[in-house]
Amino acid sequence: MKKTVLSVLIASCVFAASASATTRKVPSEYPSIQMAIQDSVDGDTVLVSPGVYYETINFGGRDIVVTGTDPNDPKIVGYTIIDADGDGSAVTFENKETPAAVLTGFTITGGFGTLNTTVEGGGAFWGGGIYCFDASPTITRNIITRNYGPTEVDLMTGQGEMSYGGGIAAIYCDPIITHNIIRNNTGMIGGGMILYIGDPLVSNNIISDNSSYIGGGVILLGGTLINNTITRNDCDAGPEPGIGGNLYAIFDPQFGRSQVSGNILCDAVSGGGILWQGDMPVDLFKYNNVWNNATGNYLSMNPNTGETQYDGQNDRTGTMGNISVDPLFVNPMNRDYHLTFESPCIDAGDPQWIFDEGQIDIDGQRRVHGSRIDIGADEYLGYVKPVAVAGFDQHVLVPLETIMLDGSQSLFYDPCSVKTFRWTQVEGASVALSDPNSATVTFTPEAMGEYAFELIVADDRYASDADRVVVLVGANQPP
Numbered sequence: 381m382k383k384t385v386l387s388v389l390i391a392s393c394v395f396a397a398s399a400s401a402t403t404r405k406v407p408s409e410y411p412s413i414q415m416a417i418q419d420s421v422d423g424d425t426v427l428v429s430p431g432v433y434y435e436t437i438n439f440g441g442r443d444i445v446v447t448g449t450d451p452n453d454p455k456i457v458g459y460t461i462i463d464a465d466g467d468g469s470a471v472t473f474e475n476k477e478t479p480a481a482v483l484t485g486f487t488i489t490g491g492f493g494t495l496n497t498t499v500e501g502g503g504a505f506w507g508g509g510i511y512c513f514d515a516s517p518t519i520t521r522n523i524i525t526r527n528y529g530p531t532e533v534d535l536m537t538g539q540g541e542m543s544y545g546g547g548i549a550a551i552y553c554d555p556i557i558t559h560n561i562i563r564n565n566t567g568m569i570g571g572g573m574i575l576y577i578g579d580p581l582v583s584n585n586i587i588s589d590n591s592s593y594i595g596g597g598v599i600l601l602g603g604t605l606i607n608n609t610i611t612r613n614d615c616d617a618g619p620e621p622g623i624g625g626n627l628y629a630i631f632d633p634q635f636g637r638s639q640v641s642g643n644i645l646c647d648a649v650s651g652g653g654i655l656w657q658g659d660m661p662v663d664l665f666k667y668n669n670v671w672n673n674a675t676g677n678y679l680s681m682n683p684n685t686g687e688t689q690y691d692g693q694n695d696r697t698g699t700m701g702n703i704s705v706d707p708l709f710v711n712p713m714n715r716d717y718h719l720t721f722e723s724p725c726i727d728a729g730d731p732q733w734i735f736d737e738g739q740i741d742i743d744g745q746r747r748v749h750g751s752r753i754d755i756g757a758d759e760y761l762g763y764v765k766p767v768a769v770a771g772f773d774q775h776v777l778v779p780l781e782t783i784m785l786d787g788s789q790s791l792f793y794d795p796c797s798v799k800t801f802r803w804t805q806v807e808g809a810s811v812a813l814s815d816p817n818s819a820t821v822t823f824t825p826e827a828m829g830e831y832a833f834e835l836i837v838a839d840d841r842y843a844s845d846a847d848r849v850v851v852l853v854g855a856n857q858p859p
Contacts, residue, residue, distance in 0.1 A: 403427050413437050413446065413462065420444045422480070430459040436468050436491075439483075439517070441475030448485025451521035452744055456485070458523060463490040469511035470527065479556055481517040483510070491527035493543050493567075499551060499576065504542040505529050506574075507549030508567060516554040516578075524548065524560055529567035531593065531617045545599075546590060548573035550580050554603075557582045559742055563589045563715075566617050570599040570628075572610075577635050583607050584742050584757045586717055593618025595628035596651055602636025605629075607729070609644045609717050609742075609757040615651030623681075623688060625651030625673055631658035639664045642729045644707050644717075644756040648673035655679040655688070666700035667730045669707055669755050677704060703728065707756065718743075719760040726760045727767060729753035751791045765842040766799075767791040770835040770849035779825045779853050788819040790837045790844070798840040806848070807832035828854040 401423040408429070410416040414437045416426040422443045429449055437446070448460035464470035470491040471483060493505030496513065508527030510519060529543025546567030548557065562572045562585055571590030575582065580603035587597045587610045596613030598605065605627070615622030625648030631638050645653045645668060653673030656665075657680070670677045676690035677697075697704040708723040710716040719725055727750040739747040741759035750764045769789040776783060787801055803816040808831035811823040825831060831853065834846040 401425065405429070406433075407431065417442065417444065417446065428460055428486070430456060432461045432463055434463050434465050436464045436470055436472070437462065438472040439475070439477050439481050439515075441477060443478050443480035445482040445484070446486075447482070451485030454523075457521065458487055460485060461487045461489060464492065464527075465490045466492045466528075468492060469494045469507045469509070471510045472507075472512075473515035473517045473553075473555075474511065474513040475515065477515040477517045479516055479518045481515070483517065483519050484521045487523040487525065489524075489526045491529075493529045493545075493549075496551070504544055506544045506551060508543065508546045508565060510548045511545075512548070512550040512553050512555050514552050516556075518556045518558075519548070519560065520556070520558045522560045524562045525564045527565045531566060531568045533568060543567040543569070544576070545570045545574040546572065546592065549576070550574070550578065550603075551576045552578055554579045554581075556580070558584050559740075559744075560585045561742075562587045566591045568593050568617065570595045571613060571617065572597045574599040574601075575603045576601050578602055579636055580604070581606070584740075585609075586611075586742060586757050588612045588715065588717070591615075591617040593622040595624040595655075596622070596648065597626040597645075598628070599624070600627065600629040600638050600640070601632075602638055604639045605641070605643060606639070607642040607741075607753070607755070607757060610646075611644065611712070611717065612647045612649060613651075614649035616649065621650060623651050623679065624655035625649065625653065625675070627654040629654060629656045629660070631656060631660045631664070637664070640668060641665070642667045642733070642753065642755050644669045644671075644725060645677075646671040646673065646707060647712070648675075650674050652679040652690070653677040655681060657681045662700055665696060666702060667728065667755060668696075669703050669705065669725055669728070670697070671704045671706060701728070701730065703755075717756070718758045719754065719756065721760060721763055721765075723754075723760065725755035726764060727751050727754065729755050763841070764791075764793050766793070766837045766839050766844040768835045768837045768844040768847040770833065770847040773850045773852070775852045776825075777853075777855055779827055782822050782824050783851055784820055784822050785833060785835075785849060785851075786820045787835045787837065787847075790819070790835070790847075792837070792839055794839065798838075800838045802836045802838075804834050804836075804846075805831070806834050807850075825851070825853045 404416040426446045450456040488509045491508035494511040497503045508529040509524040530541035546565035571592035678694040742757040814822045831851045
């Protein structure tokens with residue numbers, strides 16, 4: 381009985397909090413965003429109309445939503461601007477905010493950073509655009525651009541001002557950073573962002589054209605970097621050529637678990653595609669496309685000597701679904717990083733990735749359109765080439781049993797279009813297929829051994845890549 385009463389009381393409190401939530405409008409009710417925030421309590425919404433707001437804002441520990449009028453409209457986001465005008469970080473979370481503290485629908489610009497003397501053994505400016513310290517907010521559907529942390533430091537003497545995370549700095553926290561465009565930011569360490577110890581989730585963002593001395597796009601020291609497009613970042617902001625053009629990742633348990641999956645890392649202007657330090661577990665770097673990065677795609681650093689090694693044995697291409705090929709963007713010179721229908725990133729992401737209804741890409745479109753998730757922030761919509769599915773490998777104990785191969789689960793964009801199937805034996809003693817041009821075929825092996833077949837399917841426009849199935853006949857372990 382007590383448990384029932386307590387549950388009712390809790391539900392009543394939640395309902396009361398929800399019912400009393402207030403929407404505070406800027407500028408019609410408040411002249412500045414910060415004034416509206418200061419009047420807010422948990423659960424409130426600060427609704428900001430398009431305009432340029434020359435101010436810095438601090439959530440002050442409030443779990444509130446601060447939003448533009450339409451975060452899903454890039455034009456509205458582009459015209460709803462928080463400009464710090466060089467006065468600290470444009471947006472600050474530093475009082476244990478939770479994921480219920482949401483920043484969405486803004487262009488964040490003009491940030492310089494927040495001085496923090498508690499990390500890295502001395503004073504440095506962190507988070508030009510967004511400064512997140514010991515807090516875990518949600519940062520989604522923003523444009524974070526042209527924030528400039530200081531980069532004038534003498535590497536020999538240490539004199540000068542140092543900055544970490546030109547666009548975003550997340551320190552000792554677990555923010556959710558999704559569906560943002562993070563570009564043209566500068567910081568000495570981490571041009572686009574730095575994730576410093578914690579378990580942040582960074583997904584479905586476009587991170588491009590940022591500059592630093594170390595880690596032009598992203599520096600990752602713990603957290604998950606999944607399905608982002610990270611491109612054209614550089615390490616030219618220092619006194620000499622830097623390293624880690626698109627990504628600098630440190631794999632060390634003391635910083636937390638780092639995972640890099642399903643990202644496009646391409647066209648770094650300098651510093652390489654990914655520089656990693658530590659022991660990178662094979663299963664924590666998978667299904668990425670690392671291509672055409674200046675000085676090398678894969679770089680590793682010896683923690684004892686500081687020596688950097690380029691590609692060669694560091695190259696992860698061909699392992700755990702990692703590829704290295706032109707992603708075939710629509711128009712990268714004009715920052716159009718959508719995939720064309722011939723992109724090798726389509727249906728090339730993690731096959732174990734589980735789709736939940738409501739998951740979306742950078743454009744707000746359904747995250748999985750084909751047979752599996754695409755690599756990068758954009759999910760291609762439209763015609764997709766057929767995908768052959770030859771079925772599961774099989775094991776039978778003795779010969780002379782009829783075996784069926786089933787390709788009926790192959791994917792066709794238009795289920796009513798022309799469908800063709802072509803089965804080919806590629807390994808084992810020759811067998812007769814019942815009908816090599818049908819979705820399902822049968823054969824009868826006369827001897828023990830391993831038999832392999834490939835299936836190619838086609839519609840009236842394109843043929844698929846081959847899919848392979850293996851049949852083991854014999855009293856051995858199944859393939």
